[in-house]
Amino acid sequence: MKKNRSFDVVIIGGSYAGLSAAMALGRSLKNVVVLDSGTPCNAATPHSHNFLTQDGKPPAEIAALGRHQVAHYKTVQLRTDPATDAAASNGQFTVTTRSGDQFQSRKLIFATGIKDLLPAIDGIAECWGKSVIHCPYCHGYEYRNHKTGILANGAAALHLAVLVRNLTSSLAVFTNGPLQFTKEEQQRLQQRGIAIVPKEIRALQQAEGQLQQVVFTDGTAIPLQALYARVPFEQQTPLPAMLGCAFTEQGHIQVDAFQKTTVPGVYACGDAASPMRSVASAVAGGNLAGAMANHDLSQEDFSRGPGEM
Incomplete structure (x- = not known):
């Protein structure tokens, strides 16, 4: 091992949530x-939206400013060196990085995000985050009054349809296979002018990430400018599971109202622990996780006698 250092807190993940906690x-x-x-x-994603004072800025620009501001605090170190292992023993955590460095800490914060698992549809990866989007709050305004689709089925599709219908009158649901709606749900969608297309999708025709049309396996196509997609995901790292953290049914790290996981001394924030996928939400969750870790550390130190510090 190259180095072995002790800290109050190790934060794994240095994007918006991790920087906010730091x-x-x-x-x-x-x-x-x-x-x-x-x-x-x-x-x-070229631009981030729905974040007060940062609306419309490139995400990389927001993150770079965040790193610059956090670096002002001399007790915080920023390292581009991902964690590869984590262990807990006697109230202490040991985190090992790809370079072989080890860090000990009293508290641990996961701000590691998630990894989207895109379906096997040609063109979807090129459009992801640009014209194939996940959130009407983050991207919907820019595609208002455009020809819009929803790539989802059942309850997920219905949830998005309720939100997106407010942004465009040209809306269709693409289930990419057999319907998972009740008859009542189908009627609700159709009565509001929302078409349901069960055809299997072969490809998304696009130019530089901008969607042009959905092409089906039967050779037909429908012009489209934006497509909301609910895709499965997995955690970016197995480390929370290795430490014994519990997960929600959806696959997020389970946290309480104070960003505490089910493992004492471990906190989680950002996309890894919340379905509210936005920069603003990540910053808010990170701020709370950092504050709670500080509260618990300070409480522990205050409770010790002078000779125990």
Whole structure:
């Protein structure tokens, strides 16, 4: 091992949630190291929206400013060196990185994000984050009054349809296979002018990530400019599971109202722990996780006698 250092908190993940947690801790003079992979899950997205004071800025620009501001706090170290292992023993955590460095800490924060598992449809990866989008709050305004589709089925499709219908009158649901709606749900969609297309999708025709039409396996096609897609995901890292953290039915790290996981001393924030996928939500969750870690550390230190510090 190259180095072995002790910190109050190790933060795994240095995007918006991780940086926000680091700022809260740095402002409380806690010794922190942030370990980042340098591969945020929204890297393909050209602009971030619905974040007060940052609306319309490129995500990379927001993250770069965040790193610059967090670096101001001298008790915080930022490292592009992803964590590859984590272990807990006697109230302490040991995190090992790809380079072989080891870091010990009293608290651990996961801000590691998720990995989207895109369906095997030609063109979808090129459009992802640009014209194939996941959130009407993050991207819907820019595609208002456009020809829009929803790539989902059942309850997920109905949930999106309720939200997206407010943004465009040209809306269709693409189930990419057999319908998973009740008769009542089908009627609700059709009565509101929302077509349901069960055909299997072969490809998305696009130019530089901008969707042009959906092409089906039967050779037919429908012009489209935007497509909301609910795709499955997995955690970016297996480390929370290795430490014994519980997960929700949807696959997020289970946390309480204070971003605490089911493992004492471990917190989680951002997309890894919340279905509210936005930069604003990640920053808010990270700020709370950092504040709670600081609270617990400070409470522990205050409870010790002078000779125990």
